[in-house]
Amino acid sequence: MTSPTKYWQMQILPIGEDVKLKHYREISKAKDFFKRQFPELIGKCILSKDENQQVQTILWKLFHSTDDIYQSAMAGLCLRCYVSHRILISCKLIPHIYNVNAENLFNYTDLLSLVLNDDGKTLIIIDTKTKTQYKLNHHDGKMQAIAKGGEFFSVDILRRFNPDLGHKESLDNWTTRLTRQNENIKSFLWGFGLATPSDWGLLCKLGPRSLSQLLPMEDQEIIKAFQTVYQRDRLKNQQKGRCLEPTPNQLQEILKLLQKINLNFSPQQLIVRLKYIAEILRQDWLYRKSGYIKTVSTEVYNNPTNDYFDNPKLPYYIDSNPEDVELAKLQETCQHLFEQTLYQIVEEVIQQRVQELQKVKDIKILLNYFLKDYDFITKKISH
Numbered sequence: 166m167t168s169p170t171k172y173w174q175m176q177i178l179p180i181g182e183d184v185k186l187k188h189y190r191e192i193s194k195a196k197d198f199f200k201r202q203f204p205e206l207i208g209k210c211i212l213s214k215d216e217n218q219q220v221q222t223i224l225w226k227l228f229h230s231t232d233d234i235y236q237s238a239m240a241g242l243c244l245r246c247y248v249s250h251r252i253l254i255s256c257k258l259i260p261h262i263y264n265v266n267a268e269n270l271f272n273y274t275d276l277l278s279l280v281l282n283d284d285g286k287t288l289i290i291i292d293t294k295t296k297t298q299y300k301l302n303h304h305d306g307k308m309q310a311i312a313k314g315g316e317f318f319s320v321d322i323l324r325r326f327n328p329d330l331g332h333k334e335s336l337d338n339w340t341t342r343l344t345r346q347n348e349n350i351k352s353f354l355w356g357f358g359l360a361t362p363s364d365w366g367l368l369c370k371l372g373p374r375s376l377s378q379l380l381p382m383e384d385q386e387i388i389k390a391f392q393t394v395y396q397r398d399r400l401k402n403q404q405k406g407r408c409l410e411p412t413p414n415q416l417q418e419i420l421k422l423l424q425k426i427n428l429n430f431s432p433q434q435l436i437v438r439l440k441y442i443a444e445i446l447r448q449d450w451l452y453r454k455s456g457y458i459k460t461v462s463t464e465v466y467n468n469p470t471n472d473y474f475d476n477p478k479l480p481y482y483i484d485s486n487p488e489d490v491e492l493a494k495l496q497e498t499c500q501h502l503f504e505q506t507l508y509q510i511v512e513e514v515i516q517q518r519v520q521e522l523q524k525v526k527d528i529k530i531l532l533n534y535f536l537k538d539y540d541f542i543t544k545k546i547s548h
Contacts, residue, residue: 166211172199172220175285176249178277192285195246198239202227221247221336222328229293234308238288238301244336245283245319251337252280252319255344263359270357279349283319291324318347355451362450364443365408369395371446379449383428384442390422391439410436431504 173196174189200207203220212220227240256276265271288301290308298316299308311317326339344350354360362370368391380388394415398404411419416432423430430438 166213167217169199169203169206169209169212169220171247171250172196172224172243173246174250175246175283176253176281177284178281189249190285192242192246194239195242195285199243202240218328218335225323225326225328228323234290234301234306235288235303238290241289241291241320241323242285244323245289245317246285247336248319248322248340249281249283251340252344253277255341256280256350258341259345259350259354263354265357265359271353276350276353279353280318280344280347283317289317289320291320293324296324352454355454358447358451361447363408364440364447365395365410367443367446367450368392368439369399369408380442380445384438384445386426386428387423387435387438388442390419393422394418429505434501 173192175192175195176189202223206212206216206220209216221244224240224244228237228244230237257273259276260271260273288303289311290299290301291297292299298311298320300311301308322340322343325343326336328336351360361367368388371388371392391411395408395411398415399408413432416435420430420432420435423435
């Protein structure tokens, strides 16, 4: 349910933090027009869902009608007022979606100036064929095209909305979706590294663009194996929407493909490597989209002590001693070799003992075999 006042009260800038203050402008022309069109509704405090949908359908048809351009502009003005309230709500929700309130990166008011650019003072009509917005002078009926880049976002929402579509999407949901998809808002969020594709979306949807200057050959082979399995399964299962982390079965199949070209990883190592590659792709994606890359401070300010310290969340941004780097690489290589040797030994012992145990029926003899196996594996590991 909604109040009919939303059709003649427009949310405008600036909007402060005090929610008790009024930040809307009452548009008397819109109120008079609404009263003439819906005299039976003007006295109501709340419109039912059906009443509200009927109002929007009638106003939308008038807005797109070419019979009377003034009436068209007035119907559009009422809808622009309504849409402004949903734009405000959508902007308020965005920081919560990305959980940035606690991080204090930005406030919803920073987003409003990107989309809430309608003040309700101008009558607007549209040419649906050319998608051009025109200012209408009520006194002489002359129209003036609005230059590209200066269009009203609320009018663009109405131009693209159609209440008669099969899916019956409401104007509220439509406004929320287009607000989140607004190019200015997306560019703003990209500056914080937000609203970018998931790691798996980047790896899955990576096109044939040459990566020779961006990734080494080994990483390119990893992406190729990932896409072979992951894209096949998404098509087979008709999966749509956000790409999720690969399943254990998918990881095993990817590992087998990599082993054929002598690239050996454990499942956990493969996940780490894929996320590392995805972050490189994300920085490249951000640069191509916005012209800049995500930057992260290497130091964090401590207010009580009035001092800075290394960012604990980003240890890879801290310069390391070259000897420490070499030692870390050596330890990683040794750990990898240890795991490979352990798996090989266990596999050999199991195969040998299975054959022997199949022939033994005495339980005491079986226990002796198990103890010998345990001692054998322990000695091998210690070596």
